[in-house]
Amino acid sequence: MKHLPNYRALFLQHLAQTSPAPLLLEIERAEGVYLYDTQGKRYIDLISGIAVSNVGHSHPAIVQAICEQARKHLHTMVYGEYVQAPQVAFAQALVNTLPPSLNTVYFTNSGAEAVEGAMKLAKRYTGRFEIIAARNAYHGSTQGALSLQSQETYKRAFRPLLPFVNYINIESQSDLEKITSQTAAVIIEPIRAECGVQIPGQEWMKQLRKRCTETGALLIFDEIQTGMGRTGTWWALEHYHTTPDILLSAKSLGGGLPLGAFIAPQEIMRTLSHDPILGHITTFGGHPLSCAAGLAALHIIKDALPEVEQKGQLLEKLLGHNPHIKEIRRKGLMMAVDVGSWEILQEVIRHALHNGVIVDWFLFNNHSIRIAPPLTITEAEIEMAAQILNESINRAFND
Numbered sequence: 001m002k003h004l005p006n007y008r009a010l011f012l013q014h015l016a017q018t019s020p021a022p023l024l025l026e027i028e029r030a031e032g033v034y035l036y037d038t039q040g041k042r043y044i045d046l047i048s049g050i051a052v053s054n055v056g057h058s059h060p061a062i063v064q065a066i067c068e069q070a071r072k073h074l075h076t077m078v079y080g081e082y083v084q085a086p087q088v089a090f091a092q093a094l095v096n097t098l099p100p101s102l103n104t105v106y107f108t109n110s111g112a113e114a115v116e117g118a119m120k121l122a123k124r125y126t127g128r129f130e131i132i133a134a135r136n137a138y139h140g141s142t143q144g145a146l147s148l149q150s151q152e153t154y155k156r157a158f159r160p161l162l163p164f165v166n167y168i169n170i171e172s173q174s175d176l177e178k179i180t181s182q183t184a185a186v187i188i189e190p191i192r193a194e195c196g197v198q199i200p201g202q203e204w205m206k207q208l209r210k211r212c213t214e215t216g217a218l219l220i221f222d223e224i225q226t227g228m229g230r231t232g233t234w235w236a237l238e239h240y241h242t243t244p245d246i247l248l249s250a251k252s253l254g255g256g257l258p259l260g261a262f263i264a265p266q267e268i269m270r271t272l273s274h275d276p277i278l279g280h281i282t283t284f285g286g287h288p289l290s291c292a293a294g295l296a297a298l299h300i301i302k303d304a305l306p307e308v309e310q311k312g313q314l315l316e317k318l319l320g321h322n323p324h325i326k327e328i329r330r331k332g333l334m335m336a337v338d339v340g341s342w343e344i345l346q347e348v349i350r351h352a353l354h355n356g357v358i359v360d361w362f363l364f365n366n367h368s369i370r371i372a373p374p375l376t377i378t379e380a381e382i383e384m385a386a387q388i389l390n391e392s393i394n395r396a397f398n399d
């Protein structure tokens, strides 16, 4: 018999760890909404690898686009010098999903890099240095993005971080006064994901836009989780009829390959190319493989989009019958299911995993189940997943 290396032990030995308790699933292959481990066990992925696999895993059209591009060329030059067809075609398709003013794309490798680029762009364009972020939001783990996080727990060990960062509470009328003519940018997630899908009202969003326009502060929407169809529209901004000055995307943008972007009007973006030149540069940002995959993903999402809200409603209805659930917060297929406590939540996750459904917790919410399945999930798969999840919730409460 062929002797396989003990990858689990080697993972713990040779790969840097981010927590003392990694999930340690050993995935061999993935297809559609399913992950398969090395023992052949099948799991329904209800979290899309944390809001990445909006088109499911290894979609044939994405694999084909990657192979075709790989046969043509891989990396040829750092970002912004050569005309690379996959980048251009994807940028054009992407801006066509957005309000007309958001017409210029700067591709990055990740979400945090898009955040960094956007903060630099706002400083450069406005000549100001204060950034205002929302409390309990998450924008990434690099030093600039981490500076935007309000929780001291995650920041203390890494100080000093960026100065001149202030915070507002979402939906606070009085906090809007903190935005002044000193403010370079206000960055928010239109729906805050990591505090458990918190959905603000339309009116406050309108007032936020108004205040930014009045003070000359740029409004940045971090749509890294909410974008690319997740909430039932291309972008969450559509729910608010509000256009930011800069929009951020990543995670699902590359159809499963690493890709991020900050997107802004050309007049704003242009300032990164002079005084100084090379105001923001990257070697791999907008990699041709990622852009080819992203374009293929965009077409798949376009087809899936009309049914996203309906599928979300079905999942909400199937879980909504469960008397143990305290609250469900949802937009499209972005959902948080409140089960009341950290202990119960951990039990639900454990039982669900045992029974072949992957759900998770949120960074800043210790009592809600994270649910964000691929947008391509079928109604039959939703029914199957909901049944296992309901059983897992019932077991967690009855144990």
Ligand code: PLP
Pocket (backbone or CB within 6 Å): 110, 111, 112, 113, 115, 138, 139, 140, 141, 189, 193, 222, 223, 224, 225, 250, 251
């Ligand atoms: N912004 C939001 C809303 C996110 O959820 C994340 C990652 O979870 C980021 C930014 C950072 O993205 P990345 O992990 O690709 O750096």
